[in-house]
Amino acid sequence: MDVKNAFLNGDLTEEVCMQPLPGSSVLSNKAKYTSDLLARAGLTNxxxxxxxxxxxTRLTPLEGSLLFDATKYRQLVGSLVYLTITRPDIAYVVHIVSQFMAAPRSPHYNALIRILRYLKGTLFHGLHYFAQSSLQLHVFSDADWAGDPTDRRFTTGFCFFLGNSLIAWRSKKQTLVARSSTEAEYSALTDTTQELVWLRWLLFDMGVSHSAATNLYCDNQSAI
Structure with a gap:
């Protein structure tokens, strides 16, 4: 009998109050998480x-020697995936190293170590939200053309800002092979627009309506 999540199926009649510990913050709770991650990897110093x-760097599935024990690699990548919830600056690179979880090799591990070294120098980087920020939504979309050297597929990425606050982002390799950079960028714009329509409806349900069109930025003139 699974009783650990039984509370999810019940209705609370009491008022529940949650308050962070004195002197703590999400940014410092994340700095400690990263420090512990570096310690587990033996990279504290x-x-x-x-x-x-x-x-x-262009990682491939067959370059380099296989890791003797892939467990540590998988554990570290899994921890980094969790960290991307508040660190969008590593979303793309974590997306890359996570593609080699089944059979990681030495170049993949070296790329993983590079991410951890970057995190050591940016322990207190994070997302900041401002109370006085506007509620105007705007979006940035981008794609690389044939960025994966193995299957020549492209990766799309987008980020959504509500005023000055970053509220959503994604980095994802597509299932298609684009015949031009224009096609890759246009496909990225399509995926971004789908997310944009959903997000506008979500904000509307939360009482934030957008009567005007939302600006969607792209740096490819042919796609525009």
Whole structure:
């Protein structure tokens, strides 16, 4: 009998109050999580990296030697996936290393270590939300063309801002192979628009209506 989640099926009649511990914050609760992650990886005293990935890195499934024990790799990647909830700056690179969970190799592990070194130098980076920010929604969309060297598929990404506050983001490899950068960007715009329509309805249900069109930004002139 599963009783750990039994409360999810009941109605609470009491008033429940939740308050963070004195001196704590989400940013400091996340800094500790990252520090513990670095300790588990044995990188507490490692040098920091200014970027989360080398721009010239192109990981493939067969390059390099297989890791003797893939357990540590999978555990670290899983922890990083959780961290992307508040660290959108690593969403893309975590998306890359998570593709090799089944059979990780030495270059994949090196890329993983690079992410952790970057996190060590950015422990207190995070999302900041401002009470005086406007409720105007605007969106940025982008894609790479044939970015995966193995299957030539492209990765799309978007981020949604409500005023100055980042509220939604995604990095995802598509199932299609685009024949041009224009097609890749246009496909990314399509996915972003679908998310945008849903998000506008969600905000409307929360009492935030947008009567005007939402600005959707793209840097590809042909797609525009």
């Amino acid at each position: 490692c040098k920091t990296a200014t970027t989360s990935i080398d721009p010239q």
